[in-house]
Amino acid sequence: MGRLDRSTIVVALMALASCARCDHPRGHHRGRLADAAAATATVDAGVSIDAAAAAGATVYDPTQRVYWLADANLAGDPAMRAALGVAGVNADGTMTYATAVRWIAALNAYDGGAGYLGHRDWQLPVTPPTDPSCAVEGGNSGKSFGPGCTGSALGQLFTSTLGGKFPEGFGDRARNQIGPFRDLQQGLYWTAGTKAAEPTPKTSPNAYTFTFTSGGRGRNTTRANYFYVLPVVHGAIGAAPVGTGLVPYTAGPAAGLAVYDSVHDRTWPVDGSLAASSAFGVAGAETLSFQTGYDITTATIIATGAMRFPTAAAWLRGMNAASYAGASTWSLPTVDELRDLHAQLAPAPDALLVEDDRAGFHRFQRFFYWACQRAATGDSRAPCDGTNPGPAPNGTEQMQWAFNFQTGFQGTDEESKEFFVVPYYPAP
Numbered sequence: 001m002g003r004l005d006r007s008t009i010v011v012a013l014m015a016l017a018s019c020a021r022c023d024h025p026r027g028h029h030r031g032r033l034a035d036a037a038a039a040t041a042t043v044d045a046g047v048s049i050d051a052a053a054a055a056g057a058t059v060y061d062p063t064q065r066v067y068w069l070a071d072a073n074l075a076g077d078p079a080m081r082a083a084l085g086v087a088g089v090n091a092d093g094t095m096t097y098a099t100a101v102r103w104i105a106a107l108n109a110y111d112g113g114a115g116y117l118g119h120r121d122w123q124l125p126v127t128p129p130t131d132p133s134c135a136v137e138g139g140n141s142g143k144s145f146g147p148g149c150t151g152s153a154l155g156q157l158f159t160s161t162l163g164g165k166f167p168e169g170f171g172d173r174a175r176n177q178i179g180p181f182r183d184l185q186q187g188l189y190w191t192a193g194t195k196a197a198e199p200t201p202k203t204s205p206n207a208y209t210f211t212f213t214s215g216g217r218g219r220n221t222t223r224a225n226y227f228y229v230l231p232v233v234h235g236a237i238g239a240a241p242v243g244t245g246l247v248p249y250t251a252g253p254a255a256g257l258a259v260y261d262s263v264h265d266r267t268w269p270v271d272g273s274l275a276a277s278s279a280f281g282v283a284g285a286e287t288l289s290f291q292t293g294y295d296i297t298t299a300t301i302i303a304t305g306a307m308r309f310p311t312a313a314a315w316l317r318g319m320n321a322a323s324y325a326g327a328s329t330w331s332l333p334t335v336d337e338l339r340d341l342h343a344q345l346a347p348a349p350d351a352l353l354v355e356d357d358r359a360g361f362h363r364f365q366r367f368f369y370w371a372c373q374r375a376a377t378g379d380s381r382a383p384c385d386g387t388n389p390g391p392a393p394n395g396t397e398q399m400q401w402a403f404n405f406q407t408g409f410q411g412t413d414e415e416s417k418e419f420f421v422v423p424y425y426p427a428p
Contacts, residue, residue, distance in 0.1 A: 052117045058424075059360040063160055064153060064380035066424040069122075072364040073420055075103060076353065084110065090418060091349030093365075094214060097400045097415035100124060100370045104423055121425045125153035126374035126382055127401040127410070129389070134410065135224070135290035143389045146224060148294045149410040153380040153424070154371050154403035161359050166296060166408035167226040169366060173273055173304040174354055179345050180248045180259045184272035185304075186213045186352045186367040187406035188220065188227040190312050192332040207309050210338040212272075212345075213352055213367055214418045217335045219393075222309035224288055226302055226407050229275060229312050231319065231330040232337055233267040236260055238326060246344055253326030264340055266333075269325065276305030280318030306407070361422075364405060368419040371401040381426040388415075 052058040058067040074080050076093030084106040088099040095103060104124055110116040128144075128151050130137060135146035147166035149155035158164040165171075174185050188209040209218045209227060220227070237254040240262065241247045247260045248270065259268050271277070279301050286308075287297040301307045307315060312332060320328040333341075356364050372384035389399045389412045399412040402419055413419070 057117055065427045066380055068424045070361055072361050072422040093420055094418040097370055100421045119425045122423045124372040127152040127371045135294040145411045147409055155410050158408050164408050168302045169406050178347050178351050180246055181270055181272050184212050185228050189230050190227050190309050191335045193334055208335050210335050212342055215342040226306040228306050232333040233327045233329050235265055237267050257325040273305035275301050280322055282315050365420050366406040368402045368404050370419045370421055
């Protein structure tokens with residue numbers, strides 16, 4: 001078995017990065033890896049890594065003994081989508097759980113059955129049904145969820161390898177310009193409900209949420225989730241600006257601060273994560289205590305501008321007391337109001353995507369990633385066992401495991417949701 005020192009590995013990485021002349025998607029083809037590293041390599045700790053890892057196409061995880069795909073949004077590459085031919089993958093790389101299963105199967109069947117990067121054992125990251133490291137070891141369904149989960153493959157990756165921390169994640173937020181709005185986030189936004197007559201679900205402590213990533217809605221626990229707030233004023237602030245559609249205010253107290261929707265007669269702030277720069281008097285810290293004794297103290301509004309649902313009410317009161325942009329009637333929007341806004345913006349598939357290099361990974365998104373359930377015993381090298389956490393509340397589909405890389409919260413979601421995928425294969 002060949003051995004490569006650190007300098008050789010660096011050369012291998014540079015060789016792969018310079019592969020602009022390669023005629024395969026993203027330069028990741030089994031036969032071309034020989035250009036970067038022809039044998040396995042050994043790092044300082046004595047852990048053997050294969051050629052794909054030496055070339056930077058995968059990242060070896062010594063704690064879990066798996067090789068992660070380095071491109072954390074490979075499905076966002078149009079060339080790879082065309083090469084694998086899996087129907088149902090969105091242009092931004094998100095997909096339903098069923099599509100994720102087919103995507104993994106296609107990776108294993110790639111290159112005439114040789115498998116992508118020469119491997120036919122790619123799999124979704126696994127999650128145990130119960131995990132004592134989670135903040136909630138046994139929820140309503142008996143499954144573990146919440147922050148602090150390190151027994152799952154994605155939870156361990158988030159905490160140990162990528163250095164993520166609940167609830168601020170990696171401490172950053174998306175910076176973008178989408179139409180007249182800036183810094184709309186991939187993550188979830190709190191809402192007042194699905195329609196005006198339905199403020200919040202009344203049977204459990206959760207609230208409806210919305211995402212500009214897919215334009216879809218969800219329901220999430222209000223106790224420990226930190227999401228964004230994009231408030232609305234029903235009507236114009238003073239004289240409505242002249243124009244049709246989404247028209248920025250250019251005069252008066254709302255100038256440069258708000259956008260008027262002439263189609264629906266609504267006003268929005270231009271800043272999609274306004275609370276990151278304007279706390280409106282909401283300060284200090286809060287301590288969350290959980291079932292397993294997992295306690296955490298964090299800022300009431302974290303640096304990214306995300307907050308818990310109860311904090312949103314206090315933030316809006318402060319916003320109205322300050323007459324932000326000349327208005328004192330800011331409120332949480334309904335899901336339908338955010339859906340209308342999303343339809344008008346019609347963001348390009350890559351508009352919200354994050355280009356990120358972190359611990360050998362590329363393009364890790366600040367959103368949810370799919371995982372599968374493994375047997376109660378085993379580790380991250382175990383396969384998906386074909387079971388799931390249980391039926392969805394809608395009664396028509398099953399729940400599947402997912403991990404939120406915006407905050408580091410592990411939970412379950414309806415399998416029809418559209419999330420990202422980062423697979424791995426077990427080390428020998």
